[in-house]
Amino acid sequence: MYHILAADSIKEEGLLPLLEMENAVVYRGQTDSGEIPLERIDALLVRSATKVTNELLDRMPSLKIVARAGVGVDNIDIEAATKRGIIVVNAPDGNTISTAEHTFAMMASLLRNIPHAYASVKNYEWKRNQFIGSELYGKTLGIVGMGRIGSELAKRAKAFEMNVRVFDPFLTKERAENLGVISSSFEDVLKSSDIITVHTPLTKETKGLLNWETLKLTKKGVYLLNCARGGIIDEEALAEFIENGHVAGAALDVFVTEPPGDHPLLRLDKVIATPHLGASTREAQLNVATQVAKAVRTYFEDKPVSNSINLPAMSRDIYEKIRPFHQLAVQMGSIVSQCLKEGVNEISVTYSGTVASLEISYLTKALLSGFFKNRIDTSVNEVNAVHIAKDLGIVIGEKVSGNSSGYANSMSVTVKGDNRAFTARGTYIEHYGPRIVNLDGFNIDFHPEGNLLYIQHMDRPGVIGRVGNVLGENKINIATMQVGRKEVGGEAIMVLTFDRPIEDAIMSKLSETGDIVSLNRILL
Numbered sequence: 001m002y003h004i005l006a007a008d009s010i011k012e013e014g015l016l017p018l019l020e021m022e023n024a025v026v027y028r029g030q031t032d033s034g035e036i037p038l039e040r041i042d043a044l045l046v047r048s049a050t051k052v053t054n055e056l057l058d059r060m061p062s063l064k065i066v067a068r069a070g071v072g073v074d075n076i077d078i079e080a081a082t083k084r085g086i087i088v089v090n091a092p093d094g095n096t097i098s099t100a101e102h103t104f105a106m107m108a109s110l111l112r113n114i115p116h117a118y119a120s121v122k123n124y125e126w127k128r129n130q131f132i133g134s135e136l137y138g139k140t141l142g143i144v145g146m147g148r149i150g151s152e153l154a155k156r157a158k159a160f161e162m163n164v165r166v167f168d169p170f171l172t173k174e175r176a177e178n179l180g181v182i183s184s185s186f187e188d189v190l191k192s193s194d195i196i197t198v199h200t201p202l203t204k205e206t207k208g209l210l211n212w213e214t215l216k217l218t219k220k221g222v223y224l225l226n227c228a229r230g231g232i233i234d235e236e237a238l239a240e241f242i243e244n245g246h247v248a249g250a251a252l253d254v255f256v257t258e259p260p261g262d263h264p265l266l267r268l269d270k271v272i273a274t275p276h277l278g279a280s281t282r283e284a285q286l287n288v289a290t291q292v293a294k295a296v297r298t299y300f301e302d303k304p305v306s307n308s309i310n311l312p313a314m315s316r317d318i319y320e321k322i323r324p325f326h327q328l329a330v331q332m333g334s335i336v337s338q339c340l341k342e343g344v345n346e347i348s349v350t351y352s353g354t355v356a357s358l359e360i361s362y363l364t365k366a367l368l369s370g371f372f373k374n375r376i377d378t379s380v381n382e383v384n385a386v387h388i389a390k391d392l393g394i395v396i397g398e399k400v401s402g403n404s405s406g407y408a409n410s411m412s413v414t415v416k417g418d419n420r421a422f423t424a425r426g427t428y429i430e431h432y433g434p435r436i437v438n439l440d441g442f443n444i445d446f447h448p449e450g451n452l453l454y455i456q457h458m459d460r461p462g463v464i465g466r467v468g469n470v471l472g473e474n475k476i477n478i479a480t481m482q483v484g485r486k487e488v489g490g491e492a493i494m495v496l497t498f499d500r501p502i503e504d505a506i507m508s509k510l511s512e513t514g515d516i517v518s519l520n521r522i523l524l
């Protein structure tokens with residue numbers, strides 16, 4: 001049974017994909033309410049109110065997926081989640097239109113004094129001369145961050161015949177031309193805009209983007225809008241620039257701390273504000289809740305999850321293509337981990353043939369997850385495998401090669417330890433399944449599954465018979481057996497599969513039969 005917690009008033013109707021699951025129970029409530037069995041929760045759905053911190057994750061040991069019913073993931077400690085192998089997903093486009101419309105409404109309200117005029121009329125006043133506003137027509141709107149919301153806002157501003165100047169380091173010329181906006185430097189946007197609005201995520205780079213220094217570059221009488229994240233415009237600097245008359249007014253939907261309480265900005269008449277309402281429409285809430293509910297369900301159905309923040313994006317088609325190799329990669333990681341029983345410094349994977357054109361970074365992560373599975377206590381998967389390798393100081397190599405050794409596709413992994421290296425090569429054969437075709441330089445061919453025994457021995461008469469005898473005497477049935485050698489009379493290998501694992505006592509007996517170099521049980 002999956003335990004799912006929907007926090008932060010996620011729209012009930014959107015939870016339908018989860019409520020329809022027979023093997024899931026959905027709790028509603030806050031993580032700090034004391035009423036939720038946090039230790040049992042497998043999936044957590046949040047909006048912006050819940051702070052998914054390292055401490056919270058510590059209290060949720062079963063958590064596998066955090067789904068943000070919205071865009072901004074700055075309330076989630078992605079690093080901490082990733083280290084634990086927890087997938088983080090969001091709903092990137094479900095609230096774009098609502099937030100763009102809200103920003104537009106804030107801009108119009110600010111320039112036409114609507115909130116102030118409304119309060120005055122409600123107070124039975126009729127002070128028409130006190131609320132003279134400005135037209136949007138012909139004004140220059142500066143947009144910082146030209147992603148989904150910035151772009152939708154630009155379209156609306158163009159319809160009002162505003163000039164739109166934008167700054168976004170990742171905006172291509174072509175896209176700017178298509179949107180009919182002028183792509184400028186940050187400084188140019190600051191200097192030339194009558195109204196400036198920010199639509200970037202809150203990151204280390206964007207925190208305080210508009211600050212004591214950069215605000216000085218803006219036009220006297222500029223209007224500022226922040227419907228993205230509190231802190232992108234430095235709150236103290238903004239208050240100061242409004243008080244000294246440089247900034248004509250500001251419209252804020254977001255604050256560094258929410259709710260802001262008795263905030264200096266709220267005491268200023270030139271500031272209008274809403275309580276983080278950008279995404280608060282029926283449409284947006286249904287969109288984002290449905291998107292994340294579907295994502296969580298997809299995850300529990302073991303299918304590829306789209307919109308993951310900490311996994312590569314993959315379409316269904318690509319996932320279907322990659323799936324057989326994914327299984328092979330995990331098995332290969334596990335095989336080399338069990339065959340080279342020492343600390344490793346380097347793991348390098350080479351892809352060739354048809355597999356090389358797939359999402360190989362995902363396969364490398366899968367291989368690493370197989371490698372670490374038997375070595376560390378933490379649960380390891382594609383999300384945290386690279387982090388674990390880095391923490392252990394293991395160098396990861398990944399490359400594509402034109403030489404697939406005659407196979408339609410081939411994956412080869414070499415792990416280097418302090419004393420020696422070990423290589424395995426695998427391939428996936430249509431209608432036949434995954435095969436390991438080379439181990440430690442020996443050509444071989446076996447299906448990587450179940451209880452295996454990997455024996456390195458000398459290529460001498462009688463070795464195979466003696467191994468067979470020990471197993472037979474102990475009533476162990478050999479399911480399959482493969483042998484490989486490099487040269488006559490040299491070193492050779494045997495890979496045997498069994499219906500059950502081989503006990504320690506039998507391993508010792510086998511090691512005592514002559515000409516055995518090494519024995520390794522491999523459990524896949």
Ligand SMILES: NC(=O)C1=CN([C@@H]2O[C@H](COP(=O)(O)OP(=O)(O)OC[C@H]3O[C@@H](n4cnc5c(N)ncnc54)[C@H](O)[C@@H]3O)[C@@H](O)[C@H]2O)C=CC1
Pocket residue numbers: 070071072073092095096099144145146147148149150167168169170171199200201202205206227228229253254276277278279280
């Ligand atoms: N008030 C509200 O209720 C809502 C607020 N938001 C906020 O709005 C933000 C933007 O949302 P979307 O447009 O959907 O995201 P997006 O990812 O589509 O766009 C963000 C844009 O910012 C640009 N960017 C990043 N760093 C930058 C920098 N240093 N300078 C200039 N541009 C930079 C990126 O290149 C990207 O084009 C979200 O991260 C979220 O924090 C989003 C939805 C609702």
Ligand SMILES: O=C(O)C(=O)COP(=O)(O)O
Pocket residue numbers: 047048049069070071072073095276278279280
């Ligand atoms: O989607 C976002 O980034 C938002 O800021 C919306 O926040 P909310 O889900 O309304 O708390």
